[in-house]
Amino acid sequence: MIFLGLDFIISSLLWLFFIAFFVFIFRKQIKRFFLNKRSLADFISQLKIYLEKNYPKINFDYDIIEKTKEHNDINVRMYLIVDNIILQYTKLELDRSKFPRSTPKSLQWGGYVFNSEPNRDKLPIDWKERKTALLTRDKQTCFRCSKHLNTTTVQVHMIKPLENGGKYFLENLIPVCSDCKKLLEPVGTKTPFLTIKHDLYNIVETHLYEG
Secondary structure, eight states: OHHHHHHHHHHHHHHHHHHHHHHHHTHHHHHHHHHHHHHHHHHHHHHHHHHHHHOTTOOOOOHHHHHTTTOSOHHHHHHHHHHHHHHHHHTOOOOGGGSOOOOOGGGOOTTHHHHTSOBTTBOOTTHHHHHHHHHHHTTTBOTTTOOBOOTTTOEEEESSOGGGTOOOOGGGEEEEOHHHHHHHSOOSSSOOOOHHHHHHHHHHHTTOOOO
16 A cells, blocks of 8 residues: 555656646746737727727627637737727718708707808808707717717718708708718828727737737
8 A cells, every 4th residue: 555655646746747847848838828818808808898888889790809719919819800890980881861851940040041051161150059959969979980979079071062062951960070070071092090090009009918
């Protein structure tokens, strides 16, 4: 029994030595595996929280997460996921079925009709009132992406541009965020700087793995 006990102890010590040796040799790979798994999970969680909070009505497709599963570099993978989300955002179409058809009397005021007629390149003198009316009508959200807006962040997009005969009636105006304004009314061929890209890249940078 004593010899059997010694054999067991020796065998156990050998196994422990082998395991310790294995862990030491592959410690970087093991560390990367567990840190990558944790970091990616945290990143995806924070990404979804941000998107659901800021763009509650956009149904983003997260299939890109599974498609990048076999990628070895977690940092590259996070950027691929974010770039795909940004691409989905830029390709979002306006829901024309929800374009306003008329303006309630409660959102009109004295001079509303007269000032809705274009006057060269000048904005209506009651432009501020029109922006406030748009926020009220569309519940302080961007018509395109559903981002929350206020009197300082709201931008206005004309459904039918002035050059095509559009006027400043509220039926021809929709409230949008700065990103959607840039995408709906691009200036030149240069890709516009988008706030969503800045914010999502910041999320990636907080989860970058250095190994």
